[in-house]
Amino acid sequence: MRVTVDLGACQGHGVCHMSAPDVFELDETDGHAIVTSDPVPAALEADAQLGADSCPERAITVA
Amino acid sequence: MRIVVVGASLAGVRTVEGLRRRGSDADVVLVGAEPGPHGGIAGDGIAADRPPLSKAFLADAAVEAKPLTDRARLGALGVGLVTGRAVDLDLDRRRVGLHGGEQVGFDALVVATGSTPRTVPGLEPREGVWTLRTATDAAAIRAACPEGGRVVVVGGGFIGAEVAWTLRQSGRAVALVEPLPSLMARGLGPELGAAFTRRHAAAGVALHTGAGVAALEGGERVTSVLLTDGTSLPADVVVLGLGTVPETGWLAGAGLDLRDGVVCDERLAAAGAEGVWAVGDVARWRHPRAGEDVRVEHWTNAVETAGVVAANLTGTPTVHDAVPYVWSDQLGARLQVFGRVRPGDELRVVVGDLDGSFVALTGGDGQLRSVVGFGAVKALLPFRKLLLAGAGWDEALAAA
Numbered sequence: 056m057r058v059t060v061d062l063g064a065c066q067g068h069g070v071c072h073m074s075a076p077d078v079f080e081l082d083e084t085d086g087h088a089i090v091t092s093d094p095v096p097a098a099l100e101a102d103a104q105l106g107a108d109s110c111p112e113r114a115i116t117v118a
Numbered sequence: 119m120r121i122v123v124v125g126a127s128l129a130g131v132r133t134v135e136g137l138r139r140r141g142s143d144a145d146v147v148l149v150g151a152e153p154g155p156h157g158g159i160a161g162d163g164i165a166a167d168r169p170p171l172s173k174a175f176l177a178d179a180a181v182e183a184k185p186l187t188d189r190a191r192l193g194a195l196g197v198g199l200v201t202g203r204a205v206d207l208d209l210d211r212r213r214v215g216l217h218g219g220e221q222v223g224f225d226a227l228v229v230a231t232g233s234t235p236r237t238v239p240g241l242e243p244r245e246g247v248w249t250l251r252t253a254t255d256a257a258a259i260r261a262a263c264p265e266g267g268r269v270v271v272v273g274g275g276f277i278g279a280e281v282a283w284t285l286r287q288s289g290r291a292v293a294l295v296e297p298l299p300s301l302m303a304r305g306l307g308p309e310l311g312a313a314f315t316r317r318h319a320a321a322g323v324a325l326h327t328g329a330g331v332a333a334l335e336g337g338e339r340v341t342s343v344l345l346t347d348g349t350s351l352p353a354d355v356v357v358l359g360l361g362t363v364p365e366t367g368w369l370a371g372a373g374l375d376l377r378d379g380v381v382c383d384e385r386l387a388a389a390g391a392e393g394v395w396a397v398g399d400v401a402r403w404r405h406p407r408a409g410e411d412v413r414v415e416h417w418t419n420a421v422e423t424a425g426v427v428a429a430n431l432t433g434t435p436t437v438h439d440a441v442p443y444v445w446s447d448q449l450g451a452r453l454q455v456f457g458r459v460r461p462g463d464e465l466r467v468v469v470g471d472l473d474g475s476f477v478a479l480t481g482g483d484g485q486l487r488s489v490v491g492f493g494a495v496k497a498l499l500p501f502r503k504l505l506l507a508g509a510g511w512d513e514a515l516a517a518a
């Protein structure tokens with residue numbers, strides 16, 4: 056599974072990080088999401104999907 | 119197995135998507151009746167995402183509303199769409215009755231009918247007076263009040279305060295009437311509420327706190343709002359932000375436990391019925407962390423509850439124990455609240471100060487209960503972690 060964050064759409068809610076801390080980190084300066092494990096290992100796929108679902112801006116794509 | 123989901127907004131749409139993602143091969147039907155212009159139904163009954171409706175969409179006619187799904191996407195998921203209003207529920211025969219007489223049978227029912235703006239006698243929508251829930255409402259408010267127009271917002275909760283700011287910074291003259299001494303006092307407590315009240319006043323919103331509405335004046339069309347303190351506020355448009363009530367009228371008499379929402383257990387299974395579930399704004403459930411019944415009217419909760427019910431319907435027993443989250447964009451920054459501020463909680467500002475960006479904590483009974491950030495997306499992260507971990511109040515303060 057691959058995960059991408061559309062930085063144009065990301066508004067720094069940080070909810071993705073809350074749902075899936077092992078997949079999404081937040082940038083120190085502006086709070087935008089950073090994908091820390093792409094491609095996502097099988098054990099984290101459900102978390103990654105949860106993170107994508109929780110993003111109010113629909114900025115995260117998993118494929 | 120046939121699963122019928124009533125309500126085609128965030129919680130309902132995410133429920134049907136979640137069912138398919140979890141591999142459900144049930145027959146799934148989504149019933150929607152999102153109101154559109156002139157008392158009709160909008161886009162096949164499917165709602166647009168609501169948060170932009172008090173933000174960018176309200177300010178700017180060039181911004182388009184984002185429908186949460188559409189007929190083609192539902193078709194690709196193999197989900198049936200029925201456009202129509204549910205008017206009753208028969209639990210013995212296991213059918214939902216629609217306006218017009220059609221009956222939709224189910225094995226499992228998911229109630230996703232959300233909430234609807236509260237009105238009080240004398241303060242009902244009419245010409246020039248709007249509540250704000252749908253894209254149709256937001257577009258009408260914007261059209262009734264071009265730049266330079268005068269708006270009176272009644273009610274200073276999250277939505278009222280956000281609407282006031284959005285319309286103010288997009289060039290309207292805005293007055294806000296709130297009977298309590300400060301804005302957002304119910305969501306944030308009195309001290310934070312007072313800070314936001316000061317800041318809205320400084321941003322040019324004409325605040326009338328501690329005052330109620332005595333009457334809406336004018337003929338067919340409202341021209342001014344008379345307050346209980348005698349002030350008369352001229353208005354091209356009045357926006358009512360008096361809170362919301364759960365949309366449970368269609369369930370009356372069906373045998374469900376309805377007390378300010380559909381009462382559910384912690385898995386969101388409705389009390390008093392087999393195979394009935396509730397998601398989103400309409401669900402009241404026993405929150406395992408809070409140890410009390412809560413109903414949460416926030417975006418993230420709708421997504422989370424949809425995930426919980428989709429899991430429960432596909433053989434993965436799951437409880438809903440997420441820490442509530444809400445955000446609001448006002449005064450040029452993002453306000454974020456994790457957890458719940460309770461009346462009487464102690465408040466401590468741990469980063470910044472209440473006139474700039476800040477992180478504040480509230481606590482009671484020795485527990486950290488909420489983390490509130492304003493313009494501090496990153497700075498609140500460590501405190502949010504403590505909240506999720508169930509930290510005590512002293513432990514949280516020691517980390518500051």
Ligand SMILES: Cc1cc2nc3c(=O)[nH]c(=O)nc-3n(C[C@H](O)[C@H](O)[C@H](O)COP(=O)(O)OP(=O)(O)OC[C@H]3O[C@@H](n4cnc5c(N)ncnc54)[C@H](O)[C@@H]3O)c2cc1C
Nearest residue numbers: 125127128129152168169204231232233398399415416417
């Ligand atoms: C203007 C506005 C701004 C917001 N901003 C934020 C924000 O910034 N942050 C945040 O966290 N939350 C925000 N919210 C709250 C968030 O949008 C809601 O919590 C969310 O929409 C709840 O989704 P829901 O699907 O449970 O209910 P709803 O969105 O209320 O949808 C219920 C749906 O069911 C339909 N329905 C009702 N009765 C029937 C029936 N009998 N038959 C068929 N269909 C029916 C309705 O027409 C509607 O389409 C905002 C809400 C509004 C109105």
Ligand code: SF4
Nearest residue numbers: 065066068069071110
């Ligand atoms: S939830 Fe969405 S908007 Fe928020 S930080 Fe993550 S990707 Fe960005």
